[in-house]
Amino acid sequence: MPEPSRVKSPPNHELPQMQKSKEQLMADKESYCTFRVDELYFGVEVCQVQEVIRYQHTTRVPLAPAVVQGLMNLRGQIVTTLSLRERLGMSPADADSRPINVVIRTSNGPVSLLVDEIGDVVEVDQELFEPAPETLQGEHRELIRGAFKLEGRLLLILNTSKVVSIAAHESCQIRNVG
Amino acid sequence: MDDFDDIIKEFLVESYEGLDQLDRDLVALEDAPEDRECLDSIFRAVHSMKGASGFLALPKLERVAHVGENLLVPLRDGELQLNHDIADGLLGMVDALRDILGNIEADGSEGDNDYEDLTARLATLLDDRPDGCDAVPCSAEAAGGLSEDEVSEVVAELNVPAPSSLEVNDELAAKPQRIHATPRPLKKLNKATKKVPPNSDTTRVAEQAVPEVSDSQSEEPVQKPVSDVGKVAEAPTPVVATAASQSIGNSGQTVSRSLVEATTKKPFGGSERSTSLADSTVRIDVELLDKLMNLVGELVLVRNQILQFSRITEDDSVIAASQRLNLITTELQEGVMKTRMQPISNAWSKLPRVVRDLASSCHKRVEVCMEGADTELDKTILEAIKDPLTHIVRNSVDHGIELPDVRVANGKTPEGTLCLRAFHEGGQVNIEIVDDGAGINVDCVREKAIEKGLISAEHAAGMNDRELTNLILLPGFSTAAAVTNVSGRGVGMDVVRTNIERISGTLDIQSVQGEGTTLRIKIPLTLAIVPALIVTTSGDQYAIPQVSLLELVRLEGDRGRDGIEFMHDARVYRLRGNLLPLVYLDEQLGLRACRKRGDHDEVVNIVVLQADDRQFGLVVDAITDTQEIVVKPLGSHFKGLSTYAGTTIMGDGTVSLILDVLGLAQKGHVLTEQRDRVHAQGSAGSADQSCDLQSMLIVDPGDGSRAAIDLSAVARLEEFGESQIERSGHREVVQYRGQIMPLIQLESGSSCGASQVEQSRRHTVVYSAGERSVGVVVGKVIDIVHDRFVQSNGELPSRCVIQDRVTEIIDLRELVGRTCPEFMAN
Structure with a gap:
């Protein structure tokens, strides 16, 4: 199913319930909510994040794409949880691990991304940004917009609208990857 | 300008309602032209629209309403009898009013049509009446000699069309400057209303409705209750406010025409009922109701959790409180559900x-x-x-x-x-x-x-x-x-x-x-909440809407082992003599590999479901409960999945999927187009007689007559070319699937000899018994029909009429046995 490029949810400067930066947002700086998946360090623009909650029970959806971890009851609203490991083609987490839900706003309502560990909200200089190199190939290329060259590590920025757009018929393909 | 838009909006809503009522009343009035109450209601509706349109500067609307009103006056006064033409005219006026309102709603203007035809027609109807006196009852005496009692009646009347008085009052409370503008003549009304007995509707409504408004107007040197009442007279709706303002603007007259009319209406009576009805309703945004409904759903979940906690506690007061919470929540839920219900x-x-x-x-x-x-x-x-x-x-x-x-x-x-x-x-x-x-x-x-x-x-x-x-x-x-x-x-x-x-x-x-x-x-009844059966499979709960539920069957022990029979790979259960195809939910959902022959469950729970006009049995691990569930749509990630109709939140807060019975039936191949069609015809036949239908192959044996062959005896239909046909002794044979298949001619029942009519292609009906086959050559295959052929004695007749043609019914087995004895012997 061709997914139209989604309109980003309107910028909402209500920060999530986590460590806030003391400085005001500046023109050339942007805040990112960071988290770890496997050994990689990812970031999502803070204004896209609705909230971060610890592991919740989910109801699995048989026949759904493998990326879909299940459905979660978020205060009466039913939210789909997606496994970022699965989406990024990484090996599944240990059975006893308790992933964290990063609930992001999308044009189709909130969607939760399961990550291994939540990090700080960091403010980074836009000049440190560099798009993904050509060597990043395959279907994962469109999921990552680029990286901020932080000291000692790279902060990969997710293209959330691409991450959450999964059509049901992709299921077999993704299952094979996993 | 926003305020004005709000007023217009309110006016539109009210007017549309008024017009609907007008339609009803006019049609009713045609049947009973003497119905005073009905006439009054019509008159009132047209009049208040006219008044409001004057205030809102809508001249066309006002003019159309005015000519309509002119025609209504002699009707109301008994000078004119309602007949078909007048009713047509008045309904035409209603349409015109609706038209103008539609234009106002669309672009704020009244539209280009000036409705000359209509006004002329209404004027003609008016001229036709016996007495040509003036239509508008604007009498100076009435205006001048109005006693205070009469004014109080006016005030009572003003409350009549006030379904949303609460809203407007709140709005007024928020805008004191508008209230200060309350002009002098209204104060006279205030005084007048003091005379209304304290137990009358007006006073009661006033005290209930606007306690807070009075503060904003406290500068006025009028006693509090009086100002309340006065404000109700002004506040209820824009329509009424208009009527009041009109009277105010009309400085030459103490009391305006509209008020006089309201008063003159009094003798005809019959407005009490509508008054109380209008006062007892409040208009609420449906969105707000939906929100309330969601909140109540949340409350139900919390209630369920609290109830679970209260079961493990021994504190009596906690138990008592949670029980009360339970009761109140249930009542609240019912109440909120009711708000969405409307009579048909x-x-x-x-x-x-x-x-x-x-x-x-x-x-x-x-x-x-x-x-x-x-x-x-x-x-x-x-x-x-x-x-x-x-x-x-x-x-x-x-x-x-x-x-x-x-x-x-x-x-x-x-x-x-x-x-x-x-x-x-x-x-x-x-x-x-x-x-x-x-x-x-x-x-x-x-x-x-x-x-x-x-x-x-x-x-x-x-x-x-x-x-x-x-x-x-x-x-x-x-x-x-x-x-x-x-x-x-x-x-x-x-x-x-x-x-x-x-x-x-x-x-x-x-x-x-x-x-x-x-x-x-x-x-x-409602789309939001449906009764559902809760089942469990592979540890997960699923909801099945009860609309498609027929019955539940539980097989235990030996019956669980023997009750399920195999038709090759397909599993069936004999439900009162009919074979019920079974679909295993866990297999359909890919949670378990297909069961093989020999895999037996100790207990089999069959949910018998109806999908279109097919029945099938859905096998689940356990049947848990029936429950009213709140249906929530499935997210966009699951659009391709036909097996689910939505999701719901269960009592313990977990999310469950609602199964789509039709989608499940399709996935389980219970429903395919072919089967469906045959079945539809089958069910039609079995509706009046429980006799099974037979499918017959209609062929032309080659001589132009017709013959029918029971389709169940036919293995295949084949065509053989001349080159494929070989001879073996006195018989024609073909090589067919690695075998030698003899051919016999249907026409004579004889074996195919050289004397037979030469055909380039031979249409052959293949009959198989065991490993061997015989080809029966026919002239032409015509059709397949489904009907009841078996006679009351259980045998097939030798001839019958099919599709209006006399048709010979051929028993293929008997034919082959007769013409190819050696085939049967083997």
Whole structure:
């Protein structure tokens, strides 16, 4: 199913319930909510994040794409949880691990991304940004917009609208990857 | 400007309601022209619209309403009797008003039409009356000699059309400057209202409604209760406010015309009932109700959790409190659900008018009767059925009910009856539209359907009357000889059905030719909350809507092992003698590999479900409960999955999936097109006799006659070319699937010899027994028919009439045994 490029949810400067930066947002700086998946360090623009909650029970959806971890009851609203490991083609987490839900706003309502560990909200200089190199190939290329060259590590920025757009018929393909 | 827009909006809403009421009243009045209360209601509605339009600077609206009012005055005064022409004129005025309102709603202007024709027509109607006195009852004496008692009556009257008085009062409270503008003459009213007895409606409403408003006006040197009452007189609705302001603006007269009229209305009485009705309702945004509904859903979940905690505690006060919480939550839930329910009369109200107009334009006479108008259903569903209902009713009047002379000739009353009936049944709302007209001519329907290529002639021949009747629901179907502005475009009933199916309803037509037609619509009470069966499979709970649930079967022990039988790979269960195909939920959901023969479950729970007109058994691990569930849509990630209809939140807060029975049936191959069609015909036959149908292959043996062969005896149909045919002794043979297959001729039953008519291709019916096959050569294969051929003694006749042709029935086995004894011997 061709997914139209989604309109980003309107910028909402209500920060999530986590460590806030003391400085005001500046023109050339942007805040990112960071988290770890496997050994990689990812970031999502803070204004896209609705909230971060610890592991919740989910109801699995048989026949759904493998990326879909299940459905979660978020205060009466039913939210789909997606496994970022699965989406990024990484090996599944240990059975006893308790992933964290990063609930992001999308044009189709909130969607939760399961990550291994939540990090700080960091403010980074836009000049440190560099798009993904050509060597990043395959279907994962469109999921990552680029990286901020932080000291000692790279902060990969997710293209959330691409991450959450999964059509049901992709299921077999993704299952094979996993 | 926003305030003004709000006023206009309020005015539009009220006026639309008023117009709907006008339609109803005018049609009712035609039947009972002496009904004072009805006349008063009409007069009041037109008048308040006129007043408001003057205030809101809508001159066209005002003029149209004015000429209408002029005509209404002699009617009300008894100088004029309502007749058909006048009713037409007044209804025309209602349409014009609606038209203008529509324009205002769309672009804020009154539109370009100046309605000269209408005003002229109404004026002519007015001139025709016997006495030509002035229409507008503007009498100076009445205005001048108005006593305070009369003024208090005026105030009481002003409260009449005030369904949303609460809202407006709040608004006024927020805008004190507008209240300060309350002009002098109104204070006179304030004083006057003091005279109203304290237990009267006005005072009570005032005290209930606007306690806080009084503060904002406390500068005025009037005692508090009085100012309250005065404000109610001004506040209730823009319409009333308008009336008051008009009177104020009219400085020359102490009391304006409108007030005088309101007063003169008094002698006719009968307004008490509507007063109390109007005061007891508040208009609320549906969005707010939806929000409330969601909140109540949340509360129910919390309640359930609290109840679970209270079970493990021994603190009596906690237990008592949680029980109270339980009760109150349940009541609250019911109450909020009720707010969304509306009587079906809301959707029916405009139908009498539709019928009246249509009947008079077709020169028919139709009486509308309604039963169960107070049957309630969810607002969204109500909205969704309005248009389909209108369409069905138009169809019934246009096609169904005959002209009066035709009816009399057929021994019916000249006046046709159209009956609307609504009632609850099995958690669903049934709506029936019954007319006593000509009924649906099935032959005509058949011809049209074939002519338009909707079905094939062969297919049509096998259909019963009920199926043929339901053909009118197909897209592109219309039996109307000519396209009229009423119907005949051939999109109607198809759209009706689509609309009804969209709200998961069903539409069924029954018709007896010459006696009438019944359309039955079945729709769920509400879409938001459905009763469901909760089942468990592989540790997860799933909900199955009870609409498609037929029964539950539980097999234990030996029966669990032996009850399930195999038809090759397909599992079936004998349910009262019929084979019920089984679908295993865990297998369909990919949670478990397919069971093999020999895998036995100790306990088998079968949920017997109906999908379209097929039944199948869904096997689940356990059946947990029945529950009312709140349906929530499935996210966009699951669009491709047909097995789920939605999601819901269970009592313990977990999310469960709602199964889509139809999708599941399709996935389990219970429903395929072929099977479905055959079954549909099968069920039609078994409806009147429990005898099984037989499928017959109709062939031409080669001499132009017809023969039928039981299809179950036919292995394959083949064609052999001349080159493939070889000879073995006195017999023709072909090599067929690695075997030598003898050919026999059906025509004579003899073996194929050289003397046979030479054909380039030989159509052959292959009969197989065990490993061996015989080819029976026929002239031509014509058709396959499904019908009942078995006679009462259980045997097949040797001849019968199929498709209007005498057909010989051939027992293939007997034929082969006779002509190829060596084949049978082997």
